Amino acid sequence: MFNNAENSVEQPYWLVIGDSHVDAIVAGTKHLTLPCKSILVGGATAVGMRNPNSATNALSQFRDAVIPARSNAIPVLQLGEVDCGFVIWYRAEKLGDSIEAQMLASIKAYFGFVDELLCAGYPTVVVTGAVIPTIRDGELGVEVAKSSSRGYCDTGRADPAHPRI
Template sequence: MGNMPIHVLGDSHAVYLKAAAEGRLLGRRRASFCIVPGATAAGMRNPRSLTDALGRFRASLAWTGPRTLHVIQLGEVDCGFVIWVRARRLGESIRAQLDASLDAYAGFVREAQRMGRRRIVITAATLPTIRDDAPPGAVAHARREATASLAERTALTFDYNDRLEAMAAALGVDWADATPDLLDPVSGCVAARFRNPDPADHHLALAPAAEVWADRLRPALARHDAWLPEELARAGLRRLRALRAA
């Protein structure tokens, strides 16, 4: 009966998942995408954000269905920029801003669940790659207000993902994390082979990142693919009973 379709929502780092799907690394299945560069988890509480990520995500959910697996990729912008800057501007702790980001993220997932989109995979936030001595680039320039070092941004992302995993469990959704595959065990940061060839580009190298994300998503995909034929059979039986009763 085929594999369950997927719908990917996220910031620009969702491109790794798109590449995996388009390269058939996730099997033969329909895939759709709503990718909003600059989208943040914190922005899921703000319908008037510059990116309009919340509005665009809501609109994309309106045309998916309960038999679609929704894969969400958010958090890199939060851990690499937003949390640091908002903490400084508002005179709050990093912890308070981390909590606020996760609360907004959880609120969006609950909203999706209320819409009947209960088949969800939350993916770990992408680790930062911009080095402290990186050449000037568009992203580095835009994030210059955040003065945290690469080590500090990486440590915050680890903390964020630990909390995100617990949040996924509490919400009853799947969790996928490619972080262990991306790490250099010596430096504790992203390994060289996953770094973008352009040192000013904060995205991971596309092909290897797509491969490891495909590996990490396959268990969740297999579980939901196994459910689909059973659900379709049950739905067919319900329709048959309704016709007989008419």
């Protein structure tokens, strides 16, 4: 790659898009050869990607930042932890739906946005996995934890497959 006044070619870069977990990815990129830029919307959720009227307005913010496609950007999406740790259970109970149906709704919304990026001209989109919940039991100062008095952020959920952290 080179950069001069006559003929400038921008180096490829990671464009990390997501919720507060973006910071962890960005911190790790200092060890990579490609530079990194990020777009963080705190509280963004995968299921919110289907809702243009969500409280965070994440879908609109992400679209405005990445469409039309940026040349040499490689989008890296980091969403889903809040869905896995809270939203799926909350929406299942609120809507009288199954947890599986809510999980599928989150996945469908997430990959709908991936499809938008591919159709916009990005040849590659990287999707990271949801990390384990980062909200500790009883951590009431966190906005997501405050939104439920029913303990959805309690990773114990009386299920041995979901131990307390």
